[in-house]
Amino acid sequence: MKYYLEHAIRLAEMVEGQTGVNPPVGAVIVKEGRIIGMGAHLKKGDKHAEIQAIDMAGAQNVAGATIYVSLEPCSHYGATPPCAAKIIETGIQKVVYAARDITLPATGHEMMAEKGIDVQYTPHPRADKLYASFFASKTTEVPIVTVKVSASLDGKQATDHQQSKWITSKAVKDDVFQLRHMHDAIITGNGTLEADDPSLTVRLPEGRHPARIVMTNSGHIDWQAAMFHDQLAPVYIYTDNESFVSPLDHVHVVYLPSTDVKTILHDLYKKGFGRILVEAGPKLTSQFLTSEFISTFILYLAPKIIGGQGKYQYFQTDGVTPLDQLANFEIVHSEMIDTDIKLQMKRM
Amino acid sequence: MKYYLEHAIRLAEMVEGQTGVNPPVGAVIVKEGRIIGMGAHLKKGDKHAEIQAIDMAGAQNVAGATIYVSLEPCSHYGATPPCAAKIIETGIQKVVYAARDITLPATGHEMMAEKGIDVQYTPHPRADKLYASFFASKTTEVPIVTVKVSASLDGKQATDHQQSKWITSKAVKDDVFQLRHMHDAIITGNGTLEADDPSLTVRLPEGRHPARIVMTNSGHIDWQAAMFHDQLAPVYIYTDNESFVSPLDHVHVVYLPSTDVKTILHDLYKKGFGRILVEAGPKLTSQFLTSEFISTFILYLAPKIIGGQGKYQYFQTDGVTPLDQLANFEIVHSEMIDTDIKLQMKRM
Numbered sequence: 087m088k089y090y091l092e093h094a095i096r097l098a099e100m101v102e103g104q105t106g107v108n109p110p111v112g113a114v115i116v117k118e119g120r121i122i123g124m125g126a127h128l129k130k131g132d133k134h135a136e137i138q139a140i141d142m143a144g145a146q147n148v149a150g151a152t153i154y155v156s157l158e159p160c161s162h163y164g165a166t167p168p169c170a171a172k173i174i175e176t177g178i179q180k181v182v183y184a185a186r187d188i189t190l191p192a193t194g195h196e197m198m199a200e201k202g203i204d205v206q207y208t209p210h211p212r213a214d215k216l217y218a219s220f221f222a223s224k225t226t227e228v229p230i231v232t233v234k235v236s237a238s239l240d241g242k243q244a245t246d247h248q249q250s251k252w253i254t255s256k257a258v259k260d261d262v263f264q265l266r267h268m269h270d271a272i273i274t275g276n277g278t279l280e281a282d283d284p285s286l287t288v289r290l291p292e293g294r295h296p297a298r299i300v301m302t303n304s305g306h307i308d309w310q311a312a313m314f315h316d317q318l319a320p321v322y323i324y325t326d327n328e329s330f331v332s333p334l335d336h337v338h339v340v341y342l343p344s345t346d347v348k349t350i351l352h353d354l355y356k357k358g359f360g361r362i363l364v365e366a367g368p369k370l371t372s373q374f375l376t377s378e379f380i381s382t383f384i385l386y387l388a389p390k391i392i393g394g395q396g397k398y399q400y401f402q403t404d405g406v407t408p409l410d411q412l413a414n415f416e417i418v419h420s421e422m423i424d425t426d427i428k429l430q431m432k433r434m
Numbered sequence: 435m436k437y438y439l440e441h442a443i444r445l446a447e448m449v450e451g452q453t454g455v456n457p458p459v460g461a462v463i464v465k466e467g468r469i470i471g472m473g474a475h476l477k478k479g480d481k482h483a484e485i486q487a488i489d490m491a492g493a494q495n496v497a498g499a500t501i502y503v504s505l506e507p508c509s510h511y512g513a514t515p516p517c518a519a520k521i522i523e524t525g526i527q528k529v530v531y532a533a534r535d536i537t538l539p540a541t542g543h544e545m546m547a548e549k550g551i552d553v554q555y556t557p558h559p560r561a562d563k564l565y566a567s568f569f570a571s572k573t574t575e576v577p578i579v580t581v582k583v584s585a586s587l588d589g590k591q592a593t594d595h596q597q598s599k600w601i602t603s604k605a606v607k608d609d610v611f612q613l614r615h616m617h618d619a620i621i622t623g624n625g626t627l628e629a630d631d632p633s634l635t636v637r638l639p640e641g642r643h644p645a646r647i648v649m650t651n652s653g654h655i656d657w658q659a660a661m662f663h664d665q666l667a668p669v670y671i672y673t674d675n676e677s678f679v680s681p682l683d684h685v686h687v688v689y690l691p692s693t694d695v696k697t698i699l700h701d702l703y704k705k706g707f708g709r710i711l712v713e714a715g716p717k718l719t720s721q722f723l724t725s726e727f728i729s730t731f732i733l734y735l736a737p738k739i740i741g742g743q744g745k746y747q748y749f750q751t752d753g754v755t756p757l758d759q760l761a762n763f764e765i766v767h768s769e770m771i772d773t774d775i776k777l778q779m780k781r782m
Contacts, residue, residue: 124474
């Protein structure tokens with residue numbers, strides 16, 4: 087039934103954000119009209135969702151059953167043997183999946199069909215939504231990137247005196263914690279460290295702290311900043327200054343000859359960071375907002391007008407772009423968070 | 435975080451309808467901001483949700499973790515040892531649950547708290563909704579009862595010539611299959627067998643056929659009826675006719691000195707049927723609609739007017755009830771199903 091496939095997609099959604107550069111996948115095994123196993127891929131390197139579900143059901147019990155999977159079962163030997171082979175071996179009779187993995191030479195479908203399994207590709211809009219950025223990310227080998235900005239109605243992150251605490255409400259802070267929890271790493275700039283000294287952690291029960299990535303081209307860094315001393319999550323400093331060294335053992339310096347957005351993101355992807363959140367000042371924020379590698383733009387707007395000269399407008403460019411060539415976004419979701427509004431947008 | 439508790443409730447919802455007289459329960463184990471195990475109670479007699487989740491995580495890995503459960507972990511030895519003991523034994527640090535089991539001397543909370551576990555009862559409206567009828571059912575020892583009626587706008591199940599195929603659309607049929615799938619047994623009367631010869635099965639892929647319960651007070655039964663010969667699901671005949679016997683081995687006769695609604699339902703509950711669907715003609719339907727034991731009334735209304743003398747009005751009573759003493763319902767959900775409308779109601 088259709089809703090078993092939706093259950094599988096729901097399980098995948100539950101683990102979204104904790105699988106790094108691996109896709110979130112869910113699986114449900116049904117036999118004689120009854121769920122006998124459920125599973126999800128919990129972590130890169132861990133068992134795949136299909137195997138978790140087979141384990142819950144007991145491999146000896148799944149012959150003749152149907153497995154519903156959010157993504158086509160894999161056919162390749164990676165960290166784990168192919169799920170398609172396991173499905174064949176256990177005698178599962180029917181496989182229904184909601185998305186094809188366009189990033190792999192996916193022959194799982196054909197592999198199972200050849201063995202007489204009834205394999206059904208049943209596309210589902212929720213699965214498409216779940217995997218769209220993942221596939222794009224894997225194809226380009228850059229992480230899924232979210233840019234987050236808290237601003238006034240007139241587009242400013244702070245007053246001209248750099249006062250920014252607090253433009254948005256306490257409730258927005260909690261929402262940002264959730265957002266951080268869903269990402270593997272946060273990118274910020276040294277300017278933000280000096281201005282706000284943020285720890286960029288997740289102050290919620292069961293929160294997962296993302297790694298902190300600090301950009302500095304000059305090589306100037308405020309070593310007093312809290313995040314260099316809290317030991318709550320790894321810190322990386324990205325720089326194009328070859329002579330830059332860290333005086334702190336646990337702070338990793340990554341030298342890149344060029345620190346354009348694409349180069350940085352590609353390097354982060356190679357390190358296993360699947361989802362990146364950008365929380366930075368005008369310079370970095372603008373750099374990412376104009377790049378093609380941003381999948382979501384989250385803007386918290388406080389109903390305040392800041393004025394001044396707009397030194398901290400979150401979006402500033404050197405050149406002038408004609409109106410018909412501006413980057414456009416589509417608002418996919420909006421919601422009130424206490425007194426502020428949150429807009430979730432996709433790059434068009 | 436709150437959404438882990440919601441995940442646990444969601445897992446419970448996925449298995450609603452397949453746990454018989456046991457409650458549907460879901461559990462999620464979280465450690466260092468990451469889901470490390472998920473589980474659900476899949477079937478009466480099977481492992482509880484907490485144990486499934488611990489198994490997925492590996493019992494050796496859950497020390498210090500938090501478990502989110504839709505229902506308070508049990509403290510009693512039933513078909514399985516108490517989950518509270520297992521949680522204590524494995525070193526889980528924190529337990530968050532969304533509903534208290536009011537039907538048991540539930541000391542799971544206290545049992546775990548005494549051992550120093552941080553136990554949090556966090557009520558959630560979705561869990562309340564999930565367990566309300568279950569608790570009522572368990573307290574009264576009668577199953578959760580849904581009455582389903584397909585009727586015309588003028589409240590008739592058939593024309594005066596007993597023509598009823600098809601008042602509602604094909605899409606309603608599929609919806610009814612889903613409904614049957616969610617119930618352990620269907621009650622109907624011998625009149626419906628003679629008029630429609632229904633099989634009362636679930637003709638959907640992965641559908642689970644409910645048991646069929648046929649009521650006959652006279653002891654008259656149409657033995658040619660399809661359901662006596664399809665062997666797709668058990669058939670029981672309930673009668674107050676002591677001399678009634680079945681000529682067919684696989685058709686069970688249950689003699690009850692009184693066949694009032696409460697006596698029948700109590701007997702069904704004792705047999706392990708947790709959810710009963712009533713799909714019957716005017717007589718049985720009216721009997722159930724006036725009883726206090728109905729938790730949901732589902733009415734499919736086709737935009738047709740049938741007229742005639744109303745021989746098959748679905749609700750008929752011998753006596754006349756004053757308007758201010760009528761049974762009242764609350765419409766909790768309405769939706770268009772193709773050309774018809776479905777009303778889902780709770781007894782007030």
